[in-house]
Amino acid sequence: MDRFYNGPKQATAMLDKGILCRGTFKTNRTFAPHSVIFSKSDANKSPRGSYRMAVALKENMSIFGWNDGCGVHMLSTADGTKMGSVQHQIGSVSQTVQAPLVVPRYNNGMQGVDRHDQLRNLFALSKRHQFQKYYMTLIMGLIDFALVNANIHYHMVHPVLKKSNEHRAVFMESLCLGLRSANWRQLQEAHYRGMGASVGEQTVYEDGPQHSHVRRMLGLEKPEEILNPNAEDLLCRHVSSPRCNPRACTDIVSLTKALRACQVCSYEGRDRRVTDVTYCYKHASRTCVLVHPDSKTLPSLRLGPRAAAILVPTGMDHSSWLCPYRQLTCWEKIHQYYMKHDLFTINEVDGELPMVKLDRTSTLYKARNTFIQNCIKYSQSCSSTVDMPSGEIPRRVSPRRSLLGNSYSII
DSSP states (O other), rough: OOTTTHHHHHHHHHHHTTTOOEEEEOSSSSTTGGOOOOOOOHHHHHHHTTTEEEETTTTTTTEEEEEESSSSEEESSSTOOOEEEEEEEEEEEEEEEETTTTHHHHHHHTTTTHHHHEEEEEEEHHHHHHOOSHHHHHHHHHHHHHHHHHHHHHHHGGGGGSTTTTTHHHHHHHHHHHHHOOEEEEEEHHHHHHHHTTTTOOGGTTOOOHHHHHHHTTTOOSSSSOOOOHHHTTTTTTTOOOOTTTTEEEGGGGEEEEEGGGGHHHHHHOOOOOOSSSTTTTEEEEEEEEOOOOGGGEEEOOGGGGGOOOOOOTOOTTTTOOSSSSOHHHHHHHHIIIITOOEEEEEEOOOOOOOOOOETSSSSHHHHHHHHHHHHHHHHOOOOOOGGGGOOOOOOOOOOHHHHHOOOOOO
């Protein structure tokens, strides 16, 4: 039983229900005897293997304080007061140390929380990395749980490999190499083939999440269309790709706040997003890693001068300039669609970080300008009173601009 939950009072309550227990306990628990406690100074003065014991005859409970270089305090209602021994590696020598019988039995039967915590603390991402957002630490903790569970199940299937002293390091190394060299396209197709004809049916997974993007990420729902990129573009599908070498824009000091905005969000007419934006060192692009609502369903888009919002009439054709795969993130859109259609071109300046910018000679960019002009003309023709320039949503005009004049032009 774990020390966080164990104590004399808890052990007595379990014994009344016919449940025996053994485990460590905190010395500040209620009814814990002070006579068995090994303080730090007591452990330094006493030889390794010495112990102190207290017994409650009515409850059939034995409480030990054992010196193992530091104080170890254990409680048992199943082992009595018998003595045993344990093997310890002290330096380079294996020694036999006297210990209460509860200690070797506890070590032999220690599973679940204690053993899992012991394995997880050997290499814990949640402790080695610090984040300002608390939920990032929780995510790292979940990854630690997954790594430990994978290690346990792998060596249950391959017990011969566990005989090596470096078996866990070898497993972690092989796991990293497998993740980096995996054919994600083939794994995705095999997953959906295994789901059979029931792929995408909401009734099959009624207990799962109902949001389509979440279900697609969990593999519960097949996407509307699976792209078929070549091997190079396949590595650009995930932000963790070693080929693209991504980095958060907030970690790049040379980028100003204006340069940290997502270029796909700006091109598609959404609000300028500066959070969760990632820079790709291979393609010099700055995009977020989120899935946004389809721009075709928005009543207005920020495509005007200075990112002014423009009303979009119903029935307008967006297909000539927008990415048709609305289930992709901005990172995936720029690598799998916009780069292929030459929408962006790399601008390199000596001594500065290379950046991509919109190519105004590209077919998509010209189609977007035609779309903007059609929206403005339609708004002007359908409006009886046009008080706002170019069919845009009115914005607050500063006193200085009102003195200089409010002139707009479509570039």
